[in-house]
Amino acid sequence: MAIGVCDYSSDDIVIKSPNDRRLYRYIRLSNGLCALLVHDPDIYADGPPDASVPDDVTDDDDDEGDDDEDEEDEEESGDEEDGDDEGEEREASKSNAPQTKKAAAAMCVGMGSFCDPLEAQGLAHFLEHMLFMGSAEFPDENEYDSYLSKHGGSSNAYTEVEHTCYHFEVKPEFLLGALKRFSQFFISPLVKTEAMDREVLAVDSGNKKSLVDAMENGINLRDHIFRLYNEFYHGGLLKLVVIGGESLDVLEGWVLELFSKVKTSNASKSEVKSGLPVWSAGKLYRVEAVKDVHILDLSWTLPCLRKSYMKKAEDYLAHLIGHEGRGSLLFFLKEKGWASSISAGVGDDGMQRSSVAYVFGMSIHLTDSGLEKIYEIIGFVYQYIKLLRQVGPQEWIYRELQDIANMDFTFAEEQPQDEYAAELSDVKYEPWFGSQYTEEDISPSLLELWRDPPEIDVALHLPAKNEFIPQDFSIRAHNMSFDSMGTSPPTCILDESLLKFWTKEQLGYVVDCSPRVTYRILGFCFRVQSSEYSPVYLQGRIDNFINEMNGLLSELDDESFQNYKSGLIAKLLEKDPSLSYETNRYWGQITDQRYMFDLSAKEAEEVKCLEKSEITNWYNTYLRKSSPKCRRLAVRVWGCNTNISESKTQPAAVQVIDDPVAFKASSTFYPAFC
Known part of the structure; x- marks a missing residue:
């Protein structure tokens, strides 16, 4: 080729x-x-696989339709996938290996x-x-x-x-x-x-x-x-x-x-003409909130700043407007009893950072008193912006932000691999501030952005210098380890691929299934979210799928079953991409009072021994309605403009929970938690 x-x-x-x-x-x-x-x-x-092995070895599904493959390639592919003694030994050693x-x-x-x-x-x-x-x-x-x-x-x-x-x-x-x-x-x-x-x-x-x-x-x-x-x-x-x-x-x-088979570039570009109006300025919209919360959102359009992405003018502005220390806008509004928090900046999604314009947003959470003072609060916002214009950009503030960005970059934590790949593929801006500072880099963003505010005499000023921002990044991180304090039976997991037939039925945009543990009670959850069908209909389709699952399991050949097992083991042994992921995993065990900090490794060992017959028996025992051990809870959420009267017709075997609080209090298991 x-x-x-x-x-x-x-x-x-x-x-x-x-x-x-x-x-x-x-x-x-x-x-x-x-x-x-x-x-x-x-x-x-321990080093990558032997590069001399044909590609087909790691591409077992290519056999379908590839009639021109020679027998030698098929034999080598079979050695990897059909599970000869050496292959099984390799797979076992992988499952015993450290996290990958x-x-x-x-x-x-x-x-x-x-x-x-x-x-x-x-x-x-x-x-x-x-x-x-x-x-x-x-x-x-x-x-x-x-x-x-x-x-x-x-x-x-x-x-x-x-x-x-x-x-x-x-x-x-x-x-x-x-x-x-x-x-x-x-x-x-x-x-x-x-x-x-x-x-x-x-x-x-x-x-x-x-x-x-x-x-x-x-x-x-x-x-x-x-x-x-x-x-x-x-x-x-x-x-x-x-x-x-x-x-x-x-x-x-x-x-x-x-x-290389992708077609060659042509003259087409997806760039949108810049300078187009995004909305009419100077309008106030009142929207009734679903939650008991009052929020004042202010938005301004900026020119596209992609060409000066390393200067981070919008981040400089966001830092000052969102500042919470003495003399800040939030500090002043809190003293008045009008606001509880402020956030500001240009969002990360494409609409906020497009080639048409940047959208600088400010969100103020108001108190009940603040809700009555919206126009005064907007006046104070512009007064603070006027202060920033009068004082002008400060190099020491820019350097503080630069030092923090450098620290974040130096000690950057890893992300899940697919998220990191997606982020790298869409790189438009660098994560750090430029090393060269000029006042002109910041001023333009402050001077389009705002109309002249009314004259209001208030005690607003810039934040004080932060002496705690380190400039020596020679810090070393330390890890701690935990010992296992118990064991638990393995969790049986059905792969989401068994639900693929719902893509074809188009039941909803969200269709998935997963195991769950609630107060140490193991369960298995099916979820469908639809804008087209009622919960009653969706529940019927779930029942139909569960009934047909026996056929899907019986048709699952040994090779595919081993592939699913191997994939599940790989997921269980996947290395935590960052310290925060590892911390959350440990704290999950602590808050659940299980203290099994090596649970994933133990589950991987159990999955390695799973037989297809065990999955079938598990399905017949806990999922099939005819089994005496089948226990199910159906939670049905009805959207607006739906015919909820369908819920009134129930099969005789169904127990309807009209009062969830009373039902949980009557539970034999863990009533205190409920």
Whole structure:
């Protein structure tokens, strides 16, 4: 197979934290696609797999439809996946190994909802959904998700106003197989008509009605999707990130092989004309709150500040307006008894930081007294802004913010791999402040931003210097360890992939299942959230799925079952990405009074011994309604404008809980907690 070439490559372009052991390489392919390759040495603590082993070994699902593979490749693939003695021994040793890390990848496309055609609003989001529904090389709609599920992985995607991001994580030895399927999103999506008719009902983030209306008005959504895809899904607007345990050379070879087929850049750009009005200024809107809370939100438009992203003018302003010390706006409003908190700044989402404009927001939580003084409070806000204009930008304040940012960068904690990949693929700004300070960098943001406020004489002033901000970053962190203080039986977990048939039924945008522990009572929860169907109907579909699960389990072959087991073990043994994740895991055990700080490792050992028959027996004992040990609680939440009268008709065997408080108090188990 012909492999593409790089137009540019550099191993020194990334400035990384001193504590970051990863290696980075930035490459640009001849088709214009840019890729950041990340070698994470913690993924394979004992070194990566033997590079001489054929790719098919880690790509077991490629056997379907690949009639031209030779017998030798099939034998080697079977050795890995069918579980010979050596393979089983390797798998056992992996499950006994220390916590591991996943591999991950993300692709950011420089096109989002700002590019929706007027007659089909929501099309960019719909296109994102359709790319998951099969490609020319992998036509099965569930192939990508199924491959990740079998190998301890997961995926997600989101559509912003000016970009769309796709990302996944997977057991590291299956990264290549996942990349093969992932790359086809950007090369040969099928966009099947029958899949579109179903999926249009699932795009439930405010776009469903506009898309359905477009179809009813005779708009051919498939034609529009391909028009949008062909215009924007090309090398020049794609940014790829791949994080793996393999060397940078190996990762580069994979990217060149798989993504060189992406079509070459064209002249299209998704940039939106800047300077367009976002809203009419000087308006006050009163919105009735659902909660018992009073909030005053103020918003101003700023010019797009992307070109001066390292100067962080908007962060300087947010720091001062949101300051809480003596002389600050909040301190003054608290003394008056009018406000309890203030937050300010430019949000992180695309609408707040678009090429059209930046939106600087300020949110003030008001007391009951403050609710009656809204106009006075707005006057004091402008008075404080006037003070900032009169005093002018202060270099010492800028340096304080710079020192804090440097400290955050020096001691940056790791994130989950897929989140880190997604963040890197959408890098527009650096996390630190620029080293060069000039007053002009800050002043423009303060001088468009505001109208002249009324004259009010109040005791407002800038914050005092903070002597506690360190400038010597030679601090060392210390870890603490805990000993195990008990054991518990393993948790039986059914993989979410068994619920895939609900994508096809389009019951709702949120469909999932998971185990849960409530006051040490183990349960298994199915959840469906729908804007289309009532809770009664959804409960019936859940019952139907549970009844059909026996057939799904009986059809699950041994190889797939072993893959699911291996994927689950990998999830249980996954390394905590940061100290905060580890802390939360320990505190979860402490607050539950279980003190099993190695619970995941113990569960992994138990899962390793699981047999398919045990899962079937567990299902028959606890999930099937005919079993005497089946105990179920159905919580049904009815939305507005729904026919709640359906809930009045109940089967004879159902006990309706009219008073949850009284019911919990009568519980035999843990009534004090209830």
